C-alpha cells in the first residue's frame with residue numbers, strides 16, 4: 161500500500177512543479193511515506209527525520225512531510241516534532257495549501273482518483289480498497305488506516321485499462337484484505353455489477369492485452385471457493401497467493417483474533433493446490449507473540465514443514481501501542497525471538513528448495529524485472545520466484561521463456577530459450 165501511496169504522492173508533487181531527485185542531498189522537500197506495522201520500521205523513520213534535520217548533512221532540506229500510517233498516530237507526534245507537516249495520505253488534496261502554494265493549476269480529486277506517478281514502466285500496483293475491519297490483536301492498521309473502504313470498480317478498471325494500453329505487463333491489485341472487497345452495487349452500471357473480489361478479478365482478467373495479474377493480500381478466514389475457481393480458470397491470473405498464517409498454533413491464533421484454525425488453513429492450502437496446479441503459496445508469520453511457548457512455536461515450525469511454503473515474511477513480535485496485544489506482557493526475550501525466526505527460516509528454506517527443485521528442466525514464462533549487480537538479468541516467474549539468467553540483449557520489462565537449470569531455496573538459475 162505504501163508503494164502505491166508514494167506513487168500518488170509523487171504525482172501530486174509533480175503537478176505542483178516539484179522535481180524528483182535520486183540524491184537526497186539535493187532535495188529541499190523530503191516526503192516520508194511510513195508504515196506502523198513494525199516498531200523497527202518506525203524507529204528507522206525517527207532516525208531518518210533526525211538525519212534530515214542535520215544542516216551539515218542535508219543543507220538544502222527546507223521541509224519534511226511525514227505521511228502514511230505514522231502520521232496518524234498521536235504517539236508519533238509525542239515522539240517527534242521535527243517534521244513540518246503530518247498528513248493523512250487521503251488528504252493529498254490539501255497538499256498545496258500545506259506547502260503554501262496556490263492550488264489553481266490543480267484538479268484535485270479524492271485519493272483513489274489521483275493518477276499515480278508509477279515508479280515502474282511495466283509493473284503497477286493498483287489499490288482496490290483501503291483500511292481494515294479485522295482488528296487482529298497485534299495490528300495497528302485498523303487504527304491508522306481506518307475501516308475498509310472499497311474503491312469503485314469502474315475506477316479500478318479504468319486505471320487497469322490505461323496501464324494495459326501503456327504496455328504494463330504486471331498488475332498487482334492491492335488491499336489489506338482483498339477478500340472483503342465489497343463495492344456499492346447501486347453506483348455501478350448494469351453492465352458491471354461487481355459484487356466482490358472474485359467478480360473484479362475475473363473482469364480484469366478478461367480484459368484484452370498481454371499482461372498478468374496478481375493480488376495481495378488474502379485473509380484466510382475470507383478466502384472463498386469462488387476466488388479459487390476464478391483463479392483456476394483465468395490464465396492471466398498468476399498461480400501465486402500470499403496467505404498469512406501468523407501462527408501455527410490454535411491458542412495463539414485465537415489470541416491474535418484471527419478467526420481460523422490451523423486445520424482450516426491446511427484445508428485451504430490443499431484446496432488451492434488441488435485446483436491450481438503449481439501454485440506458489442507464501443505467508444506472513446509472527447514469532448515470539450506474548451506468552452508463545454516453545455511448544456506453540458514448535459507447532460508453527462511443524463506447519464511450515466508440512467505446508468512447504470515458497471516464501472514467508474517472518475516477523476519478530478513487537479508490541480504496537482493501542483492494539484489489544486500491547487496489553488499482554490511481551491515476555492519472549494529478543495534473543496529467543498531471533499532464535500525462533502532463524503529456526504523457522506531454516507525450515508522455510510528447505511521446503512522452498514524442495515519446491516524449486518521440481519522446476520529444474522522446465523521452461524517457464526518470466527517477466528524481466530531488473531539487472532543484477534554482476535550484469536545478470538533478474539526475471540520473475542508467474543509464481544513470483546526470482547530467476548537469474550544471462551543475455552546480451554536488453555530484455556527489461558519483456559515476457560520471455562527461460563529453461564530452469566538450477567534451483568536455490570529462494571531463487572532459480574536459468575537460460576534464455578532459443579527461439
Ligand code: SF4
Nearest residue numbers: 292294295296299301
Ligand atoms: S487483516 Fe489483521 S493483520 Fe491484516 S491489516 Fe487487518 S488487522 Fe492488520
